[in-house]
Amino acid sequence: MLRPLAPCPPSSVDTPVMPPIISISNLSKTYASGFQALKRIDLDIDKGEIFALLGPNGAGKTTLISVICGIVTPSTGTVTVGGHNILTDYRAARSLIGLVPQELHTDAFESVWATVTFSRGLFGLPADPGHIEKVLRSLSLWDKKDTKILFLSGGMKRRVLIAKALAHEPKVLFLDEPTAGVDVELRKDMWNVVRALRASGVTIILTTHYIEEAEEMADRIGVINKGEIILVERKAELMRKLGKKELTLQLHNALDAIPAELARHKLALAPGGKELTYTYNTQGERTGITALLDDLARANIRFRDIQTTQSSLEDIFVGLVRKDQ
Amino acid sequence: MNVRAIRSIYVFEMARTARTLFQSIVSPVVSTSLYFIVFGAAIGTRIQEIEGVNYGAFIVPGLIMLMILTQSTANASFGIYFPKFTGTIFEILSAPVSFVEIVIGYVGAAATKSIILGLIILATAGLFVPLRIDHPVFMLGFLVLTAVTFSLLGFIIGIWADGFEQLQLIPLLVITPLTFLGGTFYSIDVLPPFWQTIALFNPIVYLVSGFRWSFYSIADVSVGVSLAMTFVFLALCIVTVWWIFKTGYRLKR
Numbered sequence: 001m002l003r004p005l006a007p008c009p010p011s012s013v014d015t016p017v018m019p020p021i022i023s024i025s026n027l028s029k030t031y032a033s034g035f036q037a038l039k040r041i042d043l044d045i046d047k048g049e050i051f052a053l054l055g056p057n058g059a060g061k062t063t064l065i066s067v068i069c070g071i072v073t074p075s076t077g078t079v080t081v082g083g084h085n086i087l088t089d090y091r092a093a094r095s096l097i098g099l100v101p102q103e104l105h106t107d108a109f110e111s112v113w114a115t116v117t118f119s120r121g122l123f124g125l126p127a128d129p130g131h132i133e134k135v136l137r138s139l140s141l142w143d144k145k146d147t148k149i150l151f152l153s154g155g156m157k158r159r160v161l162i163a164k165a166l167a168h169e170p171k172v173l174f175l176d177e178p179t180a181g182v183d184v185e186l187r188k189d190m191w192n193v194v195r196a197l198r199a200s201g202v203t204i205i206l207t208t209h210y211i212e213e214a215e216e217m218a219d220r221i222g223v224i225n226k227g228e229i230i231l232v233e234r235k236a237e238l239m240r241k242l243g244k245k246e247l248t249l250q251l252h253n254a255l256d257a258i259p260a261e262l263a264r265h266k267l268a269l270a271p272g273g274k275e276l277t278y279t280y281n282t283q284g285e286r287t288g289i290t291a292l293l294d295d296l297a298r299a300n301i302r303f304r305d306i307q308t309t310q311s312s313l314e315d316i317f318v319g320l321v322r323k324d325q
Numbered sequence: 326m327n328v329r330a331i332r333s334i335y336v337f338e339m340a341r342t343a344r345t346l347f348q349s350i351v352s353p354v355v356s357t358s359l360y361f362i363v364f365g366a367a368i369g370t371r372i373q374e375i376e377g378v379n380y381g382a383f384i385v386p387g388l389i390m391l392m393i394l395t396q397s398t399a400n401a402s403f404g405i406y407f408p409k410f411t412g413t414i415f416e417i418l419s420a421p422v423s424f425v426e427i428v429i430g431y432v433g434a435a436a437t438k439s440i441i442l443g444l445i446i447l448a449t450a451g452l453f454v455p456l457r458i459d460h461p462v463f464m465l466g467f468l469v470l471t472a473v474t475f476s477l478l479g480f481i482i483g484i485w486a487d488g489f490e491q492l493q494l495i496p497l498l499v500i501t502p503l504t505f506l507g508g509t510f511y512s513i514d515v516l517p518p519f520w521q522t523i524a525l526f527n528p529i530v531y532l533v534s535g536f537r538w539s540f541y542s543i544a545d546v547s548v549g550v551s552l553a554m555t556f557v558f559l560a561l562c563i564v565t566v567w568w569i570f571k572t573g574y575r576l577k578r
């Protein structure tokens with residue numbers, strides 16, 4: 001049947017709507033112990049993005065990933081991956097996913113080559129030694145391909161797990177705390193792999209508590225605490241919205257207390273009295289710096305030096321989680 | 326059907342067997358030979374033929390059954406318990422494989438191994454005693470059915486077990502005693518009538534009896550009943566496995 005061409009609503013012209021690669025709605029998980037690890041999670045992951053899930057230990061990051069991957073059964077809610085329901089259409093959904101778990105769950109007596117080949121077969125793909133070789137080389141595992149996993153270091157085992165996850169050419173890659181306790185070399189290798197994957201259109205969801213990594217790598221950041229997503233934001237937006245700046249003044253002469261002329265500014269006096277710190281919001285229309293400097297001159301306070309610092313994602317994160325408690 | 330996944334699991338499990346080939350084959354062969362020396366040679370010389378069959382030859386089917394039962398349960402339970410123990414099960418659970426495929430892979434490999442062992446023991450036995458196989462097709466049929474059934478049972482035990490002790494528990498407390506009391510080394514006709522009735526509640530009596538019939542055409546219970554009981558047992562295991570996967574029992578949290 002031919003459908004008449006309908007005029008497009010104007011909004012859809014400038015924002016082409018791409019369906020999310022992962023769509024989570026009303027997802028909760030209560031473990032058999034009665035502990036509720038996830039509370040009504042709603043979250044969409046866009047195709048091709050790097051999404052960082054940040055949260056303190058026990059927040060529910062691993063549980064969320066495990067539900068999506070089919071290791072933990074959800075208590076309520078639905079999850080689709082590439083449009084496929086993870087429960088009713090699990091084959092199609094799981095075929096798209098590669099998972100690098102948080103723990104180093106590896107075989108011991110298998111060779112690297114065998115275990116990675118096994119992973120590809122398990123996902124129903126025909127053998128492709130060329131692809132496996134490419135993956136192993138990209139993770140600097142090629143010269144270890146015949147080594148039994150037992151004899152590898154922790155960092156090397158982590159690489160093997162990544163290789164296993166990439167063996168079946170996933171469209172979505174989960175990295176659960178991939179750099180926890182990992183050497184600098186591997187981190188570098190790993191981020192190179194992640195960048196290359198992303199360039200080829202793979203969606204990447206990672207959890208980490210190395211916040212610099214989320215800051216450096218992610219397109220969007222979600223913060224989870226006590227089983228609830230408390231914030232999802234583009235990284236730049238997040239930095240802008242919540243980014244606080246501090247202006248620090250090194251004084252010539254120590255102060256005993258903040259003078260009355262300066263009372264209307266949010267100032268903190270460091271112990272010793274030689275340093276004044278002014279905290280302001282970068283997103284505000286006015287930062288109040290001019291007024292502060294005027295008042296300083298009026299109070300006849302002279303300073304030797306001045307510096308500003310931008311709060312990192314870590315500060316933002318700690319602030320958010322603390323507020324939530 | 327994700328046939329490649331089944332093959333991957335099967336090959337992986339068979340590779341595990343191959344790595345431990347020495348223990349896998351040598352220890353059952355040695356212990357079977359010991360049975361022959363003790364029961365066949367030492368005691369057998371004092372025992373008359375049973376229903377026209379030399380005693381040493383009489384115990385061969387029972388011994389093979391004993392090995393098949395213990396090896397199938399041990400192998401399959403370890404095969405699925407170990408990934409649970411090490412955590413590598415995560416990969417199986419997150420792969421696009423159905424539960425049926427997982428079972429075929431693991432149980433198929435465990436059953437294959439015990440069938441091979443059974444045949445090796447049969448060949449070993451041939452060195453000690455004169456063997457006769459009246460119904461080779463039935464013989465193979467019982468061998469395969471029993472290996473599959475008890476591999477399924479082992480799989481169930483492996484999923485249920487929470488520790489290595491539990492893994493040993495059922496084989497030690499249930500399977501071994503039932504096998505010894507199941508007419509492995511004697512015909513249940515030699516038992517007093519009361520114990521004969523009790524013995525009929527022992528499923529292993531039917532397996533051993535049917536298997537022995539396929540060798541010498543002599544049986545404690547009719548072959549039809551033996552075969553039927555074997556299938557009942559198989560069906561019981563299949564239903565249990567199906568229920569486990571339906572409910573995610575002890576596999577998914």
Ligand SMILES: Nc1ncnc2c1ncn2[C@@H]1O[C@H](COP(=O)(O)OP(=O)(O)O)[C@@H](O)[C@H]1O
Nearest residue numbers: 031033035037056057058059060061062063578
């Ligand atoms: N199998 C389980 N049974 C009961 N509680 C669990 C289980 N697994 C995890 N939890 C609890 O759920 C919470 C979230 O755990 P997890 O998802 O691992 O957090 P994260 O990965 O963010 O550190 C924790 O409090 C943890 O103790």
Ligand SMILES: [Mg+2]
Nearest residue numbers: 061062063102
């Ligand atoms: Mg975790």
